[in-house]
Amino acid sequence: MNELEVTFQLHTVLQIQTPSGTVTSLRHRMRAGETLKEALAALGLSVDPDETLIVVNRRNVDLDYRPKAGDIIHLIPAIAGG
């Protein structure tokens, strides 16, 4: 079974508060061909696709996206601007 590694970059309220500090990124090994939805479920991260921008290579993707090795996947709680 082929595996690959990706990195999730967590933004604002998705950053995880732990007693030893704030987790801003997570490395994750997943099966090749799995979707983002499956990867997030395996990680136990709950992401509302309507309220979250999922950005890979500076482009919006959706939960059906199948990550490639080395992808940096930004999970950005959507906001309208500054």
Place this chain on the structure above:
Amino acid sequence: MDVWRIDVNSRRLSKEPIPSAWRQLGGRALIARILLDEVNPLCDPLGPYNKLVLAPGLLVGHMLSSCDRISYGGKSPLTRGVKESNAGGTTGLKLVYLGIKALILEGAPQDDRWWVIYLDKDGAIFEPAQDLLGLGVYATAEKLLGRYGKDVAIALIGPAGERCQLAAGIQNLDKDRVPSRIAARGGLGALMGSKQIKAIVIDAKDGSKPEIKDLESYKAAQKRFTKSLMEHPQTKIYADYGTNAMPGMSDGFGGLPTRNFSAGHFEGLDKIRGEYMRELLLRRGGEAETTHACMPGCTIRCSNVYADEQGKAIVSPLEYETVGLLGPNLGIDNLDAIARMNYEINDLGLDTIDVGAALGVAAEAGLMEFGDSKRAMELIQEIRRGTVLGRVLGNGAAVTGRALNVRRVPAVKGQAMSAYEPRAIKGTGVTYATSPQGADHTAGLTIRAKVDHLDPKIQAEVSRTVQINMAGYDSLGACVFAGNGFAGVPETIKQLIEARYGWEVAENFLQELGKTAIRLEREFNRRAGFTAADDRLPEFMKYEPLPPNNSVFDVADEDLDHIFDGI
């Protein structure tokens, strides 16, 4: 409510009934209407025929969460076209308490005396302002609060406005009486300076809340709107991180303007982003606040107080656009330095966006190294001292580019872009190009849209929708973030308006207002001599690829030309 008209030459106020064509307009749309009706679009923006208009939005007056904004308008000294610039704080609310639908300042003084205009229920009194000349907005506000009491609202200008510098804005007190809520864009502070008005003090102690025709229905709609707003996920993000939640998002799309708009990714991102700022402020404590309301009744509280290592306030608020233009745009990754520059620029009464962009252009011209915050502060001090260089910089990025012979100038219609790179967020590029206001993210930011921001074909449609909505919110006096609440219960806009005024309005009143505003604004600009050639981004963005996307701005000119067809 009435229209209050002040001739600054005779120093006389007249109160007039609202013309019927103005009645159902407020804020931005009302300003566009007044300018078309009363101001020659070809006039000198700093001359006697231009007018400064203050117009609260239609919802202002009842502390509906985040809906008490004040719009300022006139022919822009910066763009030489139509201008509306709005701000939070307390000015809008107090004007409405005095029953003012619009305050129009017209004429030009015939001597060199400066004035404070004091407004209360009885009318307007002109008081000499000679002792305030040259003072920054913080010291001016302190003096005026001492003189008129703590309950007044104040609209005021700094030294830059006195000198009629083109990037000067009009500051307003926030709910804690700090003069930090600036109607920044388009040089309206210079327009106020040309009328020799240092400040307008609004004393509403004998005023009253505006009438509500159907209180029960109003309260029901208010409740639904507030609930929708409070439950919206973005509300928590803005409360926790403020608008400075944005750098990570902009950078994630490769659209964070860096080193004078020459790159879209900033290597110092982690030291300027909101997540870092929040932890820093929580650690510093003291006067630092990670969440703060600019106006009474705002439940979002996107503002903040930025404090130094000792917990002493440096500036409030520190916002994304300022961080973007004074940070990555100058290659600076030090929030303390950015906050100190922000304080100085505020105190001068200038727009941090246009000054930040001007400094980027100055760096490109070799007047500072990117990343050198000490030098950046020296350049800001040149503005304070009124040196030749300072006078150039205080006129904003476009003038600075011309004076220093720089080609890479991020401006449209003479107004600097905000902290979104149009080659990476192309829909916002369309807004920059086509908004009658000049480059301005508040006219229609598209970064939230779940679209391919690099696909040139879809951007005009995305931008058009947002531009219309934003022009509508600007006419209601609603903060852009209140829009999140209205988005969930859009029918409450009609309900609130009908309950308050007893009118009957269309289901899509918001969009109708927005379209009206844009239509009138475009007509003003047309009469001022603007053509399709003015609805373009700077040329370098068409051929200079922006790393890391290596994209150019390639939305078809035709799409820009037809964006408002049938509006």
